[in-house]
Amino acid sequence: MSDPITSDPMTVLVTGASGFVGAEVTARLGAAGHTVLALVHRNGDLVRNNGRRLTAGRGTLIRITGDITRPGLGLSDDDRRLAATADRIVHCAAVTDFGLPKDRYERVNVEGVRHVLALASAGRTPLVHVSTAYVCGERDGIAREDELDLGQRPGNDYEKSKLAAETLVRKAAADGLPVTVVRPSIVTGAARTGRIRDLKTIYPVLRVLTRGLVRTVPGHHDAVLDLVPVDRVADLVTAAATRFQDAEGRTLHAVGHELTLRDMSDVLAEYPSFHVPRFVPPSAFSAEALPGRERPYYDRVVSLYDPYFRRRVRFDATHAEAFGHRPAPSGGRPYLRRLLDHCLATGYLGPSPPKKPAAARPDGSTHR
C-alpha cells in the first residue's frame, strides 16, 4: 500500500472522530499532513487506541461539534461552510453496541448515513463509508466484497441497520456520488501489542466466558469469527481516503484473523485461570436449561453474540488485496493470545468473578 504522505494535502471530514476507528483514521490523516475536520458528538479529548491524546501530526486538526442524526449533521453555519471545503468525507460514526433499542440503530446508523450522503452529494464530495463485513447476515460460505443484498437474514438489529445504510450508499453511488465502502469485521486490539482502548466487541463476551459465568454456549466448533486489528482497519480506511481514485466504486473487506470456535477453545485452554466454554449445537440449546446463576450473564452478554457463534462465514478480500491491503501476517491463534495477554496485563480478564451481574444495561457490543 502506498504511503499516504505522498498524496497532496487535503481537507478530510471525519465523522465519529473520537471513536475507536475514527480516532486512528484521524491520527493517520494528520500524520500524513492533511487537514482533518474532526466531527465529534460531544466535547472531550480525542484519544488514540494507545491511550495517548490525539495530535494533528504534520497536518491540522479542527474539531467541529455535530450530530449525524440531525439534517446537515447539526452543524453551525460556520462549520457547515468549513465542511463544504472538504475534499473527502470519511464516515466512521455509528452505534456499534449490541442489544440497544431498534430505533437507536435506525437513527444513528441509517438516518445518519442519509444525512452524510446529503452533505456529500451537495458538493459531490468523495465519500469513504465504514460499514461492516457482517452485512452478509446469517450465512455460511464465502462472503464477497461485491455482494450486498442477497436476501440474507441479518444477525441482529445492528447488522440490519448497517445493511440498510450500505444500500443507501450504493444507491447514492449509482446516482453519481464517488463512493468507497470499507467493511471491517470484528474490530479488536492492535496487531502487534493487542492493546485496546474500547473494551467492546468481543471483549465482554470473553470476560464472561473465561470467568466461567456462562459455561454452555450455543455454537458450532467450526463457526468462524474474523478479528481485525484496529490499526489494520484504520490503515485501509485512511488509504481509501488518500488514494481515493484507486478505491472509488469499490467495496473493500478490512478483515484480519479467522478464528474458529475450536481455535478459541484451544487458546483459552492455554490459560490456567480461564474457563473454556462448552459449545453445543444451537438447534438444541435451551437458555432455560442453563443453571440459574448463568442465565443473567447469558441473556445480557453472550446471547447478543449468538449469531457470531453459529456463522461459518469467511470473507473474501480480493479487492482489498488488489488495492494493496495485504492479508494479516499471522494466524488467528497468536493474535488471540496477544489480545488475551493484554487483557490479563490490564486486569480486564482474570479470576475473581463478581458475585452477581454488575450491569443491568447490556455492555456486550460488537464490531463496526
Add this chain to the structure above:
Amino acid sequence: MILSEDRLQDLLDKSLAELPPGTEWAVALEGSIAEGFGNPSSDIDFLLVGRFDDDPPTMPSLLFVDGRRVEIRTRSLRQLADQLRAVEEGAERPGRLSEDLLNRCQRVLHSHPLRGHALVEEVKAMLPVARFRRIAADWWAHRARQSLRHATALLCLGESDEAVDWTRAALVQSVKSWAAGLGETYLEPKWLSMQLDRAGRVDIRDRYWALEAAALQPAGTHTGTGTHTGTGTDAGTDAAQALLTACLDFAEDLGLTDVPRRPERLTVRRAAGVTTWQTGERVHVVRGGREVFALGPDAGAVWRSLVLGRPLPRVLAEAAGTGVTEPGALLAVFLRYGLIRLAWKGGGPVTPSLPLAAPPGPVTPPPSTAQPLLSVRGAAVGGPRAVDLMPVPADRFAAAAMALVWSNVVVENAVEDLTGALQRGQWRVAELTARRAVHAALRALFSAHGVNPLPADSDLVRRMDLLPPATRPIGVRAGELLRCGVDCVKDGDALLGELRFFIDLVRGAVGADSFPLSFDSADTWRATLRLGHDWLRIGAHLGAELPIEEARDLLAGNGAQPHQAL
C-alpha cells in the same frame, strides 16, 4: 606442568608409533596437564592438527602408554577454524553457546605445542586470548544469573533446600566467570581450587570457600515450615535467604551484572503446549498435547489461580488466597513438571543448569497407579495435592473417557428397552437388549480402567484378564448373562433382576461416580450430557476418536431425543 618436556615427547613418540604412518601432524598437549593442573592419574590428551581438506574422524583414539591413558584427537585446520569462528559468532548469545564447543576451543587455545609449533600457533591466533576470556566469562556469568534467578524463585516458593543447591551452583558459576576474566578459562570445575589459588586473590578465594561451606550445611537446615508462603517465616528459610543474599553480594562484587535482587522481576509464563481442561470439578492439565496430569482439589485450586504474565510473588499471594496450605510447593511442582515456566523481566526465560550440565528440562513423574483410572467426572487422583500423570497417552485418555460416558448412556438406554420388550412379550428382543446392556457395562468397566481402544464386544468377557483380579467375578457373571435365554415372563423378570444386579456389581467396582444413573431425571440426563460435552471438548483438542457415530449424534444433538422431552 607435572610432566617434563622430555617425558611428554617420549609419550608422544610411543603414542604415534601406534597410529598408521604417513601423515604429517602438528601436535599439542591439551587438557588439565597442559593447564598446569593434573595428577599422576590424569589422562594425557594429544591434539593432532593437519593441514588437509578431508575431515579426520572425530572420535578420539584411546591408548595405554607406560601405564597412562592417552587420548588422541585429530582435527583438520579447517575444523578448528570453524569451531573458533562459531564461538566468536555465538558470543552474543551465551545461553545458546554449547558447552562442548566452548570446551574444545578453550583446550586448543591453552594447549602446549609439542610438534609443528607454527601450525599450532596459527590456530591459536584465530581467536585472541583476551577475546576468549571475555566470551568464557560471559558464558559463566549467564549461567550464574540463571541459577541465581532460579534459586530466588525457589526461595520465594518456600523450597529452601532446593534454593540452596541452586545458590551453590550459582556460586561456582559466578567465581568461574570472574576467574575466566583473569585467564582461568578451563571449564572443568574440578580444578577450581587450583584456579583460585593461582588467581592470586586470597580475599576472593577465602570468601568463596566460606560461602561454599555455608551452602554445605546438612540438608533440612534450610527447609521451610508448613505455613510458609514465601515471606520467610522460619530459621531454615532465613538461613537460605541469608546464603542467597551473601552469594548475590559476592557475585556483584565479582562484577556480575543484572544480579536478581527483586523476585518481583520473576514472571510466570505459559509453557508451550500446556492446556487446561476441567470436567466436573476435576482439573486436567495436558502437557505437550501428549500427557495428562490430573490435579487433586488443592492442586487444582492453585492451578486455577494462576494468571500468566504476573510476577511470581503476586502469583504466590493469589495462590495463597485460595486457602490451600503451602501453595508454593505446588507451584514448584508445576514448574518442575514444565507446566509453567519462569522468565526474568527484561532477561528472557529462566533456564538454570548445574555447572557443566545441560538444563534439566521438565521432570516426568512415574505414572499414576490408581484403579479404576477414570470416572465420567474426571481422572482419579491420589489426594488433594496430587499432580498425577495419567498412565495412558492424552488422546487415549480422552477417548476412554468419552467411551465411558457413552457406555453409561447405552446401559441405561438398553435397560429401558429391555423393560419395554418384556412388557410386550418380545422375548428375542429382550435377549438382545440385555446383551447390549451387558456389553455396554463391560465397555464402561474397561474404559474406567483406561483400556482404549476397546476389545470387540464378543471378546470383552475373555479380555477381563486385562483388568485387576477383583473384577473377575464381574466377568463370570457377564458370561452367564450373555448365555441367558428368555421364553416366558418368569425368565424375563429373572433376566432383568440379574441384569440390574450385574450393573450394580459394575457400579461397585468402578464407583457410582463413574457410572451415574443418567435416566433418573431430566437433570441427571442433562448433567451427563454436560460431562459428555466437556470430554468432547478435550477430545476435539487432542484429536481423540469418538466412541461411535451414534455418540457423536447424541452429543452433537445435546440430548435432543425424538421420543423424550427434556
